[in-house]
Amino acid sequence: MSDLKGKVAIIGVGEVPTGKFPDRPCLESALRSARQAIGDAGIDKDLIDFLIPIGAVYSSAYNSDLVCSMIVEELGLKGVKGNAQVFSGGASCSTSLKTAAGLISAGIASVVLVVHSDKLGTGVSTQEGIDLFALAGISKEWEVPFGQHYSSIAGLVTTRYMFETGTTEEQVAAVVVSNRKWAELNPNAMIRKPTTVEEVLSSKVLSTPLHARESNVLADGGSAFIVTDAERAREWVEKPVYLLGDGSRVTHFCLSQEKDITRFGYREAAREAFGMAGLSPSDVDVAEVYDSYPVFEMIALEEMGFMERGESGAWFLEGRTWPGGDLPVTTNGGMLSQGHTGAGGGMALLVEAVRQLKGQAGERQVQGARFAVLTSTGGAYVDAHVEILGTEIP
Amino acid sequence: MEAPRVPSKPLPQVTPWSAPFWEAAKRGELKVQKCRDCGKPFFYPRIACPHCFSEDLEWVRVSGRGKIYSFSVVLNYAPSAFAGDVPYVVAIVELEEGLRMLTNIVTDKPESLRCEMPVEVIFEPVSEDFVLPKFRPVEEA
Numbered sequence: 001m002s003d004l005k006g007k008v009a010i011i012g013v014g015e016v017p018t019g020k021f022p023d024r025p026c027l028e029s030a031l032r033s034a035r036q037a038i039g040d041a042g043i044d045k046d047l048i049d050f051l052i053p054i055g056a057v058y059s060s061a062y063n064s065d066l067v068c069s070m071i072v073e074e075l076g077l078k079g080v081k082g083n084a085q086v087f088s089g090g091a092s093c094s095t096s097l098k099t100a101a102g103l104i105s106a107g108i109a110s111v112v113l114v115v116h117s118d119k120l121g122t123g124v125s126t127q128e129g130i131d132l133f134a135l136a137g138i139s140k141e142w143e144v145p146f147g148q149h150y151s152s153i154a155g156l157v158t159t160r161y162m163f164e165t166g167t168t169e170e171q172v173a174a175v176v177v178s179n180r181k182w183a184e185l186n187p188n189a190m191i192r193k194p195t196t197v198e199e200v201l202s203s204k205v206l207s208t209p210l211h212a213r214e215s216n217v218l219a220d221g222g223s224a225f226i227v228t229d230a231e232r233a234r235e236w237v238e239k240p241v242y243l244l245g246d247g248s249r250v251t252h253f254c255l256s257q258e259k260d261i262t263r264f265g266y267r268e269a270a271r272e273a274f275g276m277a278g279l280s281p282s283d284v285d286v287a288e289v290y291d292s293y294p295v296f297e298m299i300a301l302e303e304m305g306f307m308e309r310g311e312s313g314a315w316f317l318e319g320r321t322w323p324g325g326d327l328p329v330t331t332n333g334g335m336l337s338q339g340h341t342g343a344g345g346g347m348a349l350l351v352e353a354v355r356q357l358k359g360q361a362g363e364r365q366v367q368g369a370r371f372a373v374l375t376s377t378g379g380a381y382v383d384a385h386v387e388i389l390g391t392e393i394p
Numbered sequence: 395m396e397a398p399r400v401p402s403k404p405l406p407q408v409t410p411w412s413a414p415f416w417e418a419a420k421r422g423e424l425k426v427q428k429c430r431d432c433g434k435p436f437f438y439p440r441i442a443c444p445h446c447f448s449e450d451l452e453w454v455r456v457s458g459r460g461k462i463y464s465f466s467v468v469l470n471y472a473p474s475a476f477a478g479d480v481p482y483v484v485a486i487v488e489l490e491e492g493l494r495m496l497t498n499i500v501t502d503k504p505e506s507l508r509c510e511m512p513v514e515v516i517f518e519p520v521s522e523d524f525v526l527p528k529f530r531p532v533e534e535a
Contacts, residue, residue, distance in 0.1 A: 127474055130471055130472075130473060130474070131401075131473055131474055134473035135404075139438075140404070140406070140407040141406045141407050141408060141409070141412060141438070142406070142438050142495070142496060143496045144404045145403070145404055145405060145406045145520070145524075145526060146484060146496055146497055146498050146526070146528075147468060147472060147473060147475075147476040147479065147482055147484055147498070148484055148496060149472070149473050151466075151468070151471060152466045152468055152484040155466025155467075155468075155484070156464045156465065156466045156484065156485075156486060157464070158466075159464045159465060159466055159509065160463065160464035160509060163464075163509040204469070204470050205469050205470065206468075206469065206470050206471050207466045207467065207468045207469065207470075207484070208466050208467040208469065209466075210466070212470070212471075254438070254496065255486070255496065256486045256494045256495055256496040257438075257494065261463075261464065261486070
C-alpha cells in the first residue's frame with residue numbers, strides 16, 4: 001500500500017454552471033474554472049508549476065490544443081515546468097488526483113492545477129452525442145457491430161443487478177429522485193425541477209429497463225482543482241482537504257469481459273482506500289458517488305460497504321440519501337441532474353466533496369462534514385476508483 | 395426532398411489475429427482460441443493467452459450453446475445506424491465453455507427473455523464480407 005495518507009491536499013476548487021451554453025466557448029469554461037480555483041486557494045498564479053488538462057471529447061482539435069499547453073499560456077502562468085494530459089474518461093478526476101499526488105510526493109512538482117471543460121451540451125447535436133457515445137470506449141470489433149451503446153450498457157447492468165438482488169424498478173428510479181433533491185439546492189446544476197418515482201417511470205424506455213429520466217444528460221461545463229503538499233497547504237489555506245485514502249482497479253475494456261457486472265472493482269478499491277485512511281464507511285459524512293446511471297451509484301455504495309448488497313434501493317426510496325438523511329449521497333445532483341460533461345461528471349463530484357468539507361456547499365451543506373468518499377469510473381465502467389478526503393488526518 | 399442519410403452498419407474492425415474468427419463465422423462455425431500451454435480457451439482473440447501469456451495458441455470450435463447472462467431491449471435513441479432496427483436485443487451470452495460474448499438475441503418475443511435462458515448461436519450475414527454470430531432462445535428453435 002502506498003504511503004500517501006495525508007501527504008497532499010486540495011487547496012482550491014472552481015466550477016462554472018453546467019448546462020446548455022451555446023455562447024460560452026469551451027475554453028472559457030476551462031479558464032473561468034481555473035481562475036476560480038486559484039482565487040479559492042488564494043495563491044499567486046505563478047506558483048503553479050504543473051498543469052494537467054483533462055481531455056475534452058467534443059472536439060479533437062480543441063483537445064490537441066490542451067495537450068500543447070494552451071491553458072498555460074491563456075492563463076499567463078509563468079512558473080509551469082510541465083503540461084501533461086491525464087485522461088481516463090469519467091475517472092479522470094481520480095487518476096489526475098493520483099498523478100498530481102505522485103508528482104508532488106516525488107518532488108517533480110509542488111503545485112498542480114487540474115482543469116477540465118467540455119461542450120457536449122451544445123458543441124455537438126443530440127444525435128452526434130448519441131453516436132459519439134456509441135463509439136467512445138466501446139470495442140469496434142466485439143461490441144459496436146451489435147448496436148452496443150451507453151444506454152444498452154446501463155440496461156445490461158441494471159437487468160442483471162435487478163435479477164440478482166431483487167431490486168425493484170421503483171428503487172432504481174428513486175436514485176434519480178434522491179439526486180434531484182440535491183440538485184434543487186445546487187445553483188450550478190442543469191436540471192433542478194423536483195421529480196417523483198412515478199414521473200421517472202412514466203418516461204420513455206431507452207433500453208430496458210432503463211428510462212429516459214434515468215439517463216444522464218449531456219451538458220457544457222468546466223471545473224478545476226489545485227493540489228499541493230500538506231505542509232504548504234497548511235501554510236497557505238485555512239482548511240486543506242487532505243487525500244487520506246486511495247484505491248482502484250481496472251477490471252475490463254469490453255463489458256462482456258467484466259466477470260461480474262453487478263459488482264465491478266469497488267470492493268477491492270474501497271478496501272485499499274479505507275485501509276490507507278484508517279477509516280470505515282461509518283466514519284463518512286458525505287458520499288460523492290459516480291452516477292451516470294442509477295445502477296452504478298447503487299453498486300458502488302453497496303460494494304464499498306455502506307449497506308448490504310441489494311439494500312441501497314430502499315435507502316434511496318426511503319430518503320436516507322436525501323438532504324437531511326443519515327447518508328447524504330451525490331450532493332451536487334450528479335450527472336443525472338447536474339449534467340454529464342464528459343470527464344467532468346467525476347470532476348464535479350470531486351469539487352462538491354471539497355466544498356462540503358470546507359463548509360462551502362451553501363444550502364446543500366452537510367453540517368460538520370469531516371470525511372468524504374469520492375468514487376469515479378470511466379468508459380464502460382472499466383475501472384473503479386475510491387478516494388477518501390478529509391479536513392483532518394485521523 | 396433528400397431522404398435522410400442513414401449511416402451504414404459499423405462492421406467489425408478486424409485485427410490480423412482475429413481474422414480466423416470472422417472467417418469461421420462466414421462458414422457457420424463459432425471458433426475461439428485455446429492456449430496449448432495452459433489449456434484454457436478464451437474469447438475474444440488475443441495475440442497471447444490472457445492467462446499464461448503463451449503465444450502457442452490454436453483455434454477450436456465451440457458448441458454455440460449457452461445462456462443469457464444479461465440482456466437489454468433497445469427501444470429509443472439507438473445509435474443512428476441501428477435506428478431502423480428497434481426494437482433489437484443486446485445481450486451478453488455465456489457459452490457452455492464459460493466464455494462470455496456480447497451479441498444480439500434474435501427473437502419476435504423480446505418480452506419473454508430472461509436472464510439464464512438457454513440460447514444457441516445462429517449466423518446472420520450483415521454484408522458481403524461479414525457474418526455476425528447472434529443467438530436465439532433454444533425454445534424458439
